[in-house]
Amino acid sequence: xxxxxxxxxxxxxxxxxxxxxxxxxxxxxxxxxxxxxxxxxxxxxxxxxxxxxxxxxxxxxxxxxxxxxxxxxxxxxxxxxxxxxxxxxxxxxxxxxxxxxxxxxxxxxxxxxxxxxxxxxxxxxxxxxxxxxxxxxxxxxxxxxxxxxxxxxxxxxxxxxxxxxxxxxxxxxxxxxxxxxxxxxxxxxxxxxxxxxxxxxxxxxxxxxxxxxxxxxxxxxxxxxxxxxxxxxxxxxxxxxxxxxxxxxxxxxxxxxxxxxxxxxxxxxxxxxxxxxxxxxxxxxx
Amino acid sequence: xxxxxxxxxxxxxxxxxxxxxxxxxxxxxxxxxxxxxxxxxxxxxxxxxxxxxxxxxxxxxxxxxxxxxxxxxxxxxxxxxxxxxxxxxxxxxxxxxxxxxxxxxxxxxxxxxxxxxxxxxxxxxxxxxxxxxxxxxxxxxxxxxxxxxxxxx
Numbered sequence: 081x082x083x084x085x086x087x088x089x090x091x092x093x094x095x096x097x098x099x100x101x102x103x104x105x106x107x108x109x110x111x112x113x114x115x116x117x118x119x120x121x122x123x124x125x126x127x128x129x130x131x132x133x134x135x136x137x138x139x140x141x142x143x144x145x146x147x148x149x150x151x152x153x154x155x156x157x158x159x160x161x162x163x164x165x166x167x168x169x170x171x172x173x174x175x176x177x178x179x180x181x182x183x184x185x186x187x188x189x190x191x192x193x194x195x196x197x198x199x200x201x202x203x204x205x206x207x208x209x210x211x212x213x214x215x216x217x218x219x220x221x222x223x224x225x226x227x228x229x230x231x232x233x234x235x236x237x238x239x240x241x242x243x244x245x246x247x248x249x250x251x252x253x254x255x256x257x258x259x260x261x262x263x264x265x266x267x268x269x270x271x272x273x274x275x276x277x278x279x280x281x282x283x284x285x286x287x288x289x290x291x292x293x294x295x296x297x298x299x300x301x302x303x304x305x306x307x308x309x310x311x312x313x314x315x316x317x318x319x320x321x322x323x324x325x326x327x328x329x330x331x332x333x334x335x336x337x338x339x340x341x342x343x344x345x346x347x348x349x350x351x352x353x354x355x356x357x358x359x360x361x362x363x364x365x366x
Numbered sequence: 367x368x369x370x371x372x373x374x375x376x377x378x379x380x381x382x383x384x385x386x387x388x389x390x391x392x393x394x395x396x397x398x399x400x401x402x403x404x405x406x407x408x409x410x411x412x413x414x415x416x417x418x419x420x421x422x423x424x425x426x427x428x429x430x431x432x433x434x435x436x437x438x439x440x441x442x443x444x445x446x447x448x449x450x451x452x453x454x455x456x457x458x459x460x461x462x463x464x465x466x467x468x469x470x471x472x473x474x475x476x477x478x479x480x481x482x483x484x485x486x487x488x489x490x491x492x493x494x495x496x497x498x499x500x501x502x503x504x505x506x507x508x509x510x511x512x513x514x515x516x517x518x519x
Contacts, residue, residue, distance in 0.1 A: 102467055109424065109464040111432050200433050286463060300458070321448050323431035 083167050084160035086201040087181050087191040093118050096125055096148030100136055103128050103147045104286040108279070111323070114178055116189060117151045123187045124180065126151030130278040131256070137285040138252045157182045158193065164201075167193055168347065177344065195347035196325065202346075203316050206354065228354045231315050232308035234346060235329050235339035241266045244273060244296040248284060251276055251295050261326060261344075264337055265299045271335040272328065274299030305334045306341070313354070316346055369481060370474035372513045373495045373503030376400055379410045380420055382462035386428075389420055389461050402508065406492050408501060409465050415499050418465035419492075428464050429456060471496045472505065481510055 092106050093116040106115050107130060114129040128151045136150050158167045158179045167179055181191040240254050241264035254263055255278070262277035276299050284298045305328040306315055315327055326342035378396035380389050389407070396404040406421035429452050471494045472481060484490060485507055495503040512519075 101462075105463060105465070105467055108459070109427065111428075196433075200436060204436070280458075283458065283463065287460065300455070320433045320436055321431065321444075322451050323433070 081164045081201065082160065083158055083162045083164055083181060083193050086164060086197045087160065087193045088197055089191045091116055091180065091189045091192060094147055097146045099144040100133065100141065100147060101143045101286060104133060104282050107282060113194065116155055116180060117147050124155045124189055126153035127155045130282055133282045133285065134252055134256065134278060137281060138249065140291065155180045164198060168198065195344040199316060199343050199346045200320065203320065206313055229312040231306055231310045231312055231329055231341055234312055235341040236345055237339040239264055239337055239340050242295050243268065244294065246295045247292050248295065248298065249291040252281060261342055264303065264328065265295045272303040272305065272337045274301035275303055303328050303337065305330045305337060308338065312346065315341055319343060367478045368474065369472050369476045369495045369505055372478065372509045373505045374509060375503045377408065377504050379408045380461050382409055382411065382417060382460065384461045386425060386456045386459050386461065393422065408494050408504065409461055410501065414501065416469060416471065416494055416496060416501055418467045419469050420461050420465040424464050424466060428459065429453060469494065473497060474502060478510065478513065481505055482514065485510065
């Protein structure tokens with residue numbers, strides 16, 4: 081499988097002198113995790129991700145600070161004809177969540193590739209596979225449930241949580257130190273009450289909310305939690321349908337969270353939602 | 367013939383801090399009061415300066431799941447209630463979060479041919495008319511169309 085099969089042909093970009101507020105507006109509006117920053121000659125100069133914006137919020141930079149001041153350079157790229165395997169390796173080694181795709185001209189970005197795009201492609205393959213239980217005729221071919229991955233096999237079992245009254249600054253410190261995409265907000269008894277994602281934080285920055293504000297004032301509630309025994313393909317389908325990047329996982333009591341499943345976790349597993357093609361899909365690409 | 371001759375001087379505006387629910391209500395109010403279908407509204411600050419535009423398209427872009435393309439090709443997905451949670455998420459969003467900020471504007475003496483050219487080249491259906499820092503009107507593609515092609519009516 082090649083990058084061009086999974087990439088999105090949309091590049092959200094802004095010039096270096098555009099303010100942080102415009103960057104947040106573009107991330108929220110186009111539902112992307114990063115904006116490409118271009119120089120005065122419209123050449124790619126850097127990238128500003130949600131993480132970079134949270135750093136700016138934490139440092140209390142004014143919302144009209146130019147994006148050029150906080151961008152990370154240079155943008156990392158791949159080609160449309162690269163195998164997805166090598167693009168994923170590059171993302172993992174460089175610790176980034178997306179690559180820009182360049183065509184014949186190095187200065188022109190023709191698309192982006194993120195973990196989510198890779199999972200979307202794998203999900204398509206899984207749906208088309210004769211072993212898929214999600215197909216309507218699946219009921220007539222039982223017996224190979226053991227092939228299918230379950231949420232608990234792929235999830236990350238560490239979840240960070242904060243009390244409802246924790247200050248946003250504290251939540252941000254936790255997110256940045258442990259590189260989580262989201263944290264749980266729990267009541268005194270440890271019951272999950274809400275979630276604060278990077279998106280919630282940059283929205284708070286955009287709305288002028290202060291670092292001392294309480295976590296529960298900006299959290300998204302209630303928490304969407306899935307049983308650990310659910311099939312991975314069902315969870316992935318749910319994430320695409322509901323447009324969320326992660327699901328929390330419970331072991332029977334939806335208020336007691338034991339793990340989190342993100343689309344990047346799903347991309348890491350690589351073979352899609354079942355063991356049937358683990359050896360055949362990506363491994364042979366190298 | 368210039369912008370001032372065909373522009374509409376009755377218009378409704380939004381504030382950046384309003385909720386999307388309030389914006390949706392304003393689309394409805396504006397359509398009723400201006401007696402035409404309004405698909406986009408100007409966003410102004412406290413000094414009535416133009417700071418953005420919010421169109422129905424911007425709102426739809428937000429409520430459409432990002433991977434909606436997937437279920438064009440898959441007919442048996444459980445789509446019941448798929449929009450409910452997305453609409454719930456809109457509650458946390460304000461006009462300023464999803465409005466278009468790089469708005470193309472014209473002046474009162476911009477010629478209609480220039481307006482037609484701008485609308486075609488930049489795929490714009492409405493152009494705020496600004497004089498100094500003040501909004502004096504708005505030209506809708508329908509106003510332009512009705513003016514340019516009135517001899518066929």
